[in-house]
Amino acid sequence: MELLGYPRRDGLAGTRNYIGVISSVACSSDPAIWIAREVSDCVPFTHRQACGLIPPDEEVVYRTLINLGKNPNLAGVLVVGPDCADSEPDRIANGIAESGKPVDVCKIHQEGGVMVAVSRGINIVRKMASDASRIKREPMPISKLRQGVECGGSTPISGPVTNAAQGTALDMVIENGGSGGFSETPEVIGAEHVIAARAVNDAVKQKMLKVVRGYEERLRASGIDVLGANPDHQNIEDGLSSIEEKALGAIHKGGTKPLTEVVGYGEVPEGKGMFFVDTPGNDLQSLTGLAAAGCNVITYSTEGAAPMGFPFVPVIKITARRDHFSKFPDILDYLVDIDRAITDIRGVGQELFNLILEVASGRKPQSELIGYVYACDLWTTVPTT
């Protein structure tokens, strides 16, 4: 079994060959979407941030946008933004250019207005997409895979079934020399000691404990009763009795390999193995964190049948709910049989691993097929000015 991927100049592998149109700030979202929709294989990334940012968010937002642009699934990037003191599209483009991929900038005011800018933007991405269409998929080692693991809608069954399936597949990616990781810091509260105990050294262990403690403190400072929100009303109805039980189920998605790195939001883990990205539990913001971390494929267990994907990283959605799987064929990609997961998780993980390889090599998951990929968000932590 092998991976068929797109080679990139920086040595990474794309599982897709999209041209990304990244909006530098929230107010350039519309032209970014208009530009991307006019040319095939172009996708926009829009968000609601980057205006009036103060530290530490300014740094976080810029590095996130830069590292999204560097994601190997993008063959080229156009950064669209206004000309104003709060927007630095050039800073984003220059950062992305370090990857060696074609990058350009389109500034609404400098171009002479919206329509002129959109028209020029379309021509830029048309040329980029034309060039990118000449790049062919080629056989690559599985070590080029970086799997992001996401979960939403915890139930007592999602831990040992769908999350364990994802974790087992992640173990297999890592056994093949690849890398991958999970995120959603608040979901780890109550089980951080278990993850931290898997750290490769004390520095990584302390960092893991620190990001969880930091998140807990921020929640508390906001007056949020973290133990009231987790488990929430639905969790309790489903049978989850404590935050520890919920978190212990959630961390099954991280598999069983040693924790090699803990990175901040928008940062890229450097090495191989299993990593953790500090993100919120908000799935849109978490998916962005995984994509910025360089994940070229994402698996997502969702007992609530979350409908969305991500613009340029294929998202494989997994459920243990047979009723959802037959009712929502345009949302869900893989059904985990509960009995089989309980008796043969390695077999289930292998099947999911095979699907990951297939999707990484070109098979489209539902959200990508129907283009349900426009809902994106970025995480910020402090007020804006």
Next chain:
Amino acid sequence: MSIKAVVLNVKDNVGVALMDLESGTELDLEVNGQTLLVKLAEPITYQHKFSVARIDSGSTIVKYGEVIGEATQDIKPGQHVHIHNMVGLRAKAKK
């Protein structure tokens, strides 16, 4: 689905129902190659927990081989284990 319930780790003192189970249901649970017999003292809803051993008030509830909380009252084998008779240690520490 045919498996009625499961004990996820050998250290666990609770099992998880994999379907809605009636009170009086007799379960043969595989734990570390041994069969553990538990008769449910109450109906247990799909995904909910039941005790597989006597758990004294104040002692720990273990699932996934890890502590998920402690009993707030004595729990007999086969009884439903949830927020009415257990509390998370984090939640307890906060009170």
